[in-house]
Each structure stands twice: as structure tokens, then as C-alpha cells.
Amino acid sequence: xxxxxxxxxxxxxxxxxxxxxxxxxxxxxxxxxxxxxxxxxxxxxxxxxxxxxxxxxxxxxxxxxxxxxxxxxxxxxxxxxxxxxxxxxxxxxxxxxxxxxxxxxxxxxxxxxxxxxxxxxxxxxxxxxxxxxxxxxxxxxxxxxxxxxxxxxxxxxxxxxxxxxxxxxxxxxxxxxxxxxxxxxxxxxxxxxxxxxxxxxxxxxxxxxxxxxxxxxxxxxxxxxxxxxxxxxxxxxxxxxxxxxxxxxxxxxxxxxxxxxxxxxxxxxxxxxxxxxxxxxxxxxxxxxxxxxxxxxxxxxxxxxxxxxxxxxxxxxxxxxxxxxxxxxxxxxxxxxxxxxxxxxxxxxxxxxxxxxxxxxxxxxxxxxxxxxxxxxxxxxxxxxxxxxxxxxxxxxxxxxxxxxxxxxxxxxx
Ligand code: ADP
Numbered sequence: 001x002x003x004x005x006x007x008x009x010x011x012x013x014x015x016x017x018x019x020x021x022x023x024x025x026x027x028x029x030x031x032x033x034x035x036x037x038x039x040x041x042x043x044x045x046x047x048x049x050x051x052x053x054x055x056x057x058x059x060x061x062x063x064x065x066x067x068x069x070x071x072x073x074x075x076x077x078x079x080x081x082x083x084x085x086x087x088x089x090x091x092x093x094x095x096x097x098x099x100x101x102x103x104x105x106x107x108x109x110x111x112x113x114x115x116x117x118x119x120x121x122x123x124x125x126x127x128x129x130x131x132x133x134x135x136x137x138x139x140x141x142x143x144x145x146x147x148x149x150x151x152x153x154x155x156x157x158x159x160x161x162x163x164x165x166x167x168x169x170x171x172x173x174x175x176x177x178x179x180x181x182x183x184x185x186x187x188x189x190x191x192x193x194x195x196x197x198x199x200x201x202x203x204x205x206x207x208x209x210x211x212x213x214x215x216x217x218x219x220x221x222x223x224x225x226x227x228x229x230x231x232x233x234x235x236x237x238x239x240x241x242x243x244x245x246x247x248x249x250x251x252x253x254x255x256x257x258x259x260x261x262x263x264x265x266x267x268x269x270x271x272x273x274x275x276x277x278x279x280x281x282x283x284x285x286x287x288x289x290x291x292x293x294x295x296x297x298x299x300x301x302x303x304x305x306x307x308x309x310x311x312x313x314x315x316x317x318x319x320x321x322x323x324x325x326x327x328x329x330x331x332x333x334x335x336x337x338x339x340x341x342x343x344x345x346x347x348x349x350x351x352x353x354x355x356x357x358x359x360x361x362x363x364x365x366x367x368x369x370x371x372x373x374x375x376x377x378x379x380x381x382x383x384x385x386x387x388x389x390x391x392x393x394x395x396x397x398x399x400x401x402x403x404x405x406x407x408x409x410x411x412x413x414x
Contacts, residue, residue, distance in 0.1 A: 052070075052072035053072055053073040053074075055072060057160065058071075058074045058077075058078045058079070058158075058159070058160045058161065059072040059075055060072075060086070060158045060160075061156070061158075062155055062158065063154065064155055065090070066090055067088060067090050067091070068087055068088065068090075068094070069155065071086040075160070078132075078138075078160070079132055079133070080132055080133075080136075081094065091158075093133070094132075094133055095132055096131040097128060097129070097131075097140075098128070098129045098131065099127055099128050118146075119145050120143070120144045121142070121144075121342065122142055123141040123163070124139075124141065124163055124167055125346070125347075126141075128140050128141070128142065130160075138163075139162070139164055139167045140160050140161065140163060141161050141166075142160035142161075143158075143159045143160075144156050144157070145159070174235065174238065177231055177235070178231070178235035181231040181232045182232070185229075188224055188225050189225070192218070192225060195214055195217050195218045196218065198210075198214045199215065199218060230362060230364045230365075230368070233368070234367070234371075237371055237375075244288075244292065244375075245289050245290075246287050246289050246376075247287070247290055248286075248287060249285050249287075249288050249290050249293055250285050251283060251318060251327065252282075252318065254293070254294055255275055255318075257294075258297055258298050258301055259275070259301070261298070262301055262302055262305060266305045266314070269305055269306075269308065269310065271304075271305050271308045271310075271312050271314060272312075272313045273301070273315075274313065274314070274315045275315075275318070276316070276317045277318050278317060278319040278320075279319055279320050280320065283318060283320055283398070284320075284325075284399055284400055286325055286398060287376075287399040288376050289376075292372050293376075295372075296368075297329075299365040299369055300369065300392050300394075301316065302365075303331075303365065303366075304329050304330070304333065305331075306359050306361070307333040307334050307354055308331050308333035309333055312331065312332040312333055313331070313332050314329065314331045315330045316328070316329050317330065323397060323400065324395045324396060324398060325395070325398050326393060326394070326395050327393070327395075328394075329391065329394075330392075331389050331390055331391075332388070332389040333389055333390060334353050334354065335353075335385050335387055335388055336351055336382070336384040337351055337352065337386055338384075338386070344382065345367055345369075345370040345380075346367060347364060348363040348364065348367075349366065349367070350363040353386070373394055376396065378396040379393075379394070380392065380394050381393050
């Protein structure tokens, strides 16, 4: 064999050996890196599992078809099942959900939630109850948070808890408030009566200072009587002891009456009131209990005046939208803080910018407004900007003659 051939062969073998060892080294490094990545993923998975298992709340992660992707220990304990058995199953086969006694398909409820970009919360007072696969029930609070892949919603994380104890405490609190209100009614009535006798001069002459002191006392007692009456009213509604007497109500007509009554207060606060009708002057009536609906509108208009600024306005807009009437009550006042959004319609809510003492209030009006509107198949929402103003929107189904068969039952006990 010629020497240069031998040279080429030897060099070729040496080069192959070098390339082969480089390839081996590269593969080993890749294997090493993959092992490292796997160990890291396993460590993170263990860490995540440890966090999820140690959490007291039940956590279930579902995809868009509400099939379970992940379930933690607490969720398994709440649903009385091994978490691993839930994976891959449709959540509706593991539990069902009812709201305020009205059983709704969990799939439908979750479908309203899953796939939206909003975070949805329900707590004590929202009335959600879970029925487990073994038929047992418990009241539940939950937060549904969407999760994303490349900004597209691909599922939801449901965090939930059994709130049996909280619901019991809430019921006990309501019972106490109702009992206390009953007990306070008579003595407060008697105080008012006696104060009025002093103010009328029936119990002797008062000095100027004495008269002022009694007038202040009278105002406070009136406020307390109003508060007690509202609390009793709420207990009656919540216990289902109020029977509404719905009738066909002409809203513009009702608004005229309310505006006449609040005109004095608006003038005192230098606030102007306007009514605007969109899409015609006449509207079909709405089917509501006239007294209760008047309370609703009065409350929102009166709030628009109370929480306004001198020189401000309250505009009430009426607009027919197909089979509904939209009523918007818009003011140029102090606004409602954004962070209070979830509490605005709760009992005793008063915003920090309203509770400084300059405007008296009980924090019960909006709670009652929402309670009644929803009971009457209407909807309520609001928009607000701090320091600029607030608009409350009510939409009510119009009475188009189809409810005429409904006979008005006994008048509500008020
Ligand atoms: P009240 O007015 O007796 O306190 P409401 O239930 O009617 O009770 O209102 C609850 C709270 O919501 C008020 O205390 C106030 O903080 C806020 N609020 C209601 N309406 C308005 C409004 N139009 N503008 C600003 N804040 C409002």
C-alpha cells in the first residue's frame, strides 16, 4: 500500500475517533442537561404538590370542557374522594351546585364562568350550595380564576371552601339583629312621642337651648327608628314573610311624584334634577309592587343627591330597550371607590369617602334595592369614578299585557 494512502487512512481513522468522541461528549452533555431539567421539573412539581396539599381550601383546575386537570387533597376531602380518582373526570360528575335554592346545572354555571377573563367570587350570602356525589350538601364559597396560554383562556382554577360554620354565624347574627330590632321598636317609639310632647310645649316651656337639645334628640331618634324599621323589613324579606302586591306601574308618573318629594332636599344641597326620556315619551308599564319600587327609585335618587357636590346634577334617564325598560340614575358626586366593587350591595356597606359623618346613612338602602330588583326579575349594576360621579342602571322587564292573569295578592306587610 502506498505510504500516502496509509497516511490518509490513519488520519481518517483519527478524525473519525475525534468526531465520535465529540459526538459522545455532546450527547452526554445533552443527557446530563435533560436529567438536570427533569430533576428541576420534578422538584418544582413536588414543591407545587406540597403547597397544594397543605392548602386548606379545595383547589380544582379544569379545562374549558370542565374536565379536571388537577385536584388537591383538600378538594378530595371536601368531595369525599381520592384526588387521583377525580383527574380526567368531568367536574359535574363529582359535584353539583345550586344557588339560593334554585338547582342549576353545574356545567351551565361553570360554563358562564370558565372561559371568561373575569375572576368570579361567591361567599356567605350568595347562597351557593354544593351537592357531593354521595348526596350530602354543604354551603360553599368559591373563587374561579381563568388561566391562560398565550393570552387565550384555556381553563379555570376553582378554589372553594365549606362555609357551614360561617353561614350558621351569619344566620345567628341575622336572628340577633331581628330580635334586637323588635325589642328597640317600642322604647324608641315612646322616646319619640315624649320628645315631641316637649317640643310641642305640652310638658312645660323649654329654654332656647333646651329646645335645640330636644330637636337634636328628635332627629337622632327618628334616624334610629328608620334604621330599626329597615332592619325589620330586611328580616321579613329574607324570611320570605313579605308578600308583594305587583301592579302595572307607570315609571315616568312614579318619578314625577318622587322628584316632587325630594325637590326640597335637592334645593337645600344645591343639586339640580332632570329626567330624560329616550326613544319616545310614553313607555309601557313595569309589573312591580308600587310601594317597594318607589322605595328603590327614591333610594337611588336620594343617594344621587346626598353624595353629590353643591352645584351638581342628578339625571334620570329612561330608555326602552326591546322588552325592557332601562332606568339610569346618574350623579356628579363623590363616586364609589373601585376597591369596594364587591361590597357595594352588601348589608351595612358605607364607603370611606361617605362615612365621615357629613352624610348620614345606614348602609342598608342598596342592599334592599338589589334584593327587590332581583326578586322582580330585574337587573342592577353601576359605574362610578371617584370624584366624578356614579350611575346606577336598572333594567326591568316591561309589562306588555302578558302578566295580566297575575292577580294581586294581599298587600305586603310593611
Ligand atoms: P346609605 O346611603 O344609607 O349609607 P346605601 O345602601 O343607600 O346606604 O348606600 C351604601 C353606600 O354606598 C353609601 O353609604 C355610600 O358610601 C355609597 N353610595 C351609594 N350611592 C352612592 C352615590 N350615588 N354616590 C356615591 N356613593 C354612593
